[in-house]
Amino acid sequence: MWSDMAGKLVSKLLFRSSLLTQAAPPASSLLLQGRSGGSAATRQSSSGGPPEKISRYPIPYRKNLPYDIVELMEEVEAKGGFLPNVFKVLSHRPAEFRAFFAYYNELMNKDTGNITKAERELIVVATSIHNRCLYCVVSHSALHRIYSKKPTVADQVVVNYKNAELSPRELAMLDFAMAVCRCDTITEEHFQSLEEVGFDREDAWDIAAIAAFFAMSNRLAHLTDMRPNLEFYNMGRVPRDKHKDEAKDGH
Template identity: 50%
Template sequence: MGDMTLPTPQPAPQPVSRFPLADRADLPDDLRERYDAVEAKSGFLPNVFAALAHRPEEARAFFAHHDALMDKDTPGLSQAEREVVVVATSAANDCLYCVVAHGAVARIRARDPYLADQVAVDWRKAPLQPRMHAVLEVAVRLATDPAAVVPADLDTLRGHGLTEDDLWDLGAIVSFFAMSNRLAHWAAIPPNPEFFLMGRVPRG
């Protein structure tokens, strides 16, 4: 029999945003350097960078806030766990871009090719420690029904070892990405095709 390997379907190109895209050459030096560095490290420029480029001050503030919340490990919330929070809450907000993009980062940081998909589909059944199930229960409620979060929820998380800084970070991450989810919906930002394989297969 001949080769039965099926060709890998290529997604049709999609517009990066409903709004104008800036020429990277016209960006302020600091943003252009950041964009160049991200593309050099990843091999592509995530669409959210391109979509925000036409508002440089907001892009600069967005990425600074993101980094302050996500690029650190604490005893109660590792970098991988922070990404898992983003995946769960973005799934609850039906944000394809953030689920796919941060699912990729979660796979890499957790060194687990399966966890992000499990969390995105149903975090309640995902193989997580009780602490992270408690974290996601509160995080998803804050993302979808914030008035339903009560002081006892924070006490429960303290009982799982989260510090006051961890609690603030959790609320800030959920809130930041609730904004990000809605902005991605508003601009119709599609996930880059490259995200889908990241953390699933060995890098060539």
């Protein structure tokens, strides 16, 4: 799962980044350059048709990026099978790239608190549809499907989370997240609603922080016209054929 792996790598690389120079990566890292789209904000479509638009801002050549960012991109791509477009688009500003993924890691990949990874992804889906962010809705719906093993819930939330097949806990969580997303006045009643289903005050902070962080992410996606990778659309919809995977590994 690229989000788990990216979180761990970001922590490691951010710690080292202040020690690294702006030197170009070794030649081996440039082999993946074609997938990042070069200096144009497009990449060739897998069907051989016209280039797929990724961003309205230029995407840097990897040879021009700091080494720690290139290393992260290569490891994410190698282990996840593809490089999510958010990595490419935000590399336009390397310092902000590091800050973005550092906070992302703290919110989405930490092991403390009472919110599961699937629930965190559900918060992103619900608030991102309110903010009309195609990239985050598509990519985080895919991650929710994988974490939850429920292939239809995210789609239901996209249409109307109030009518989705959610538990009382999930519904209260999304009600709170949406109140933050809409900039409603937060009252003690909001906290009490969370506490009734097992969340505490620190969980409330986490829910609100995820909603707030992705409000920023949603708006950056609007600014850049960031488009989701085609791979995200089908992720987690059909169970993987383990026998087929084992056969491939055997070759």
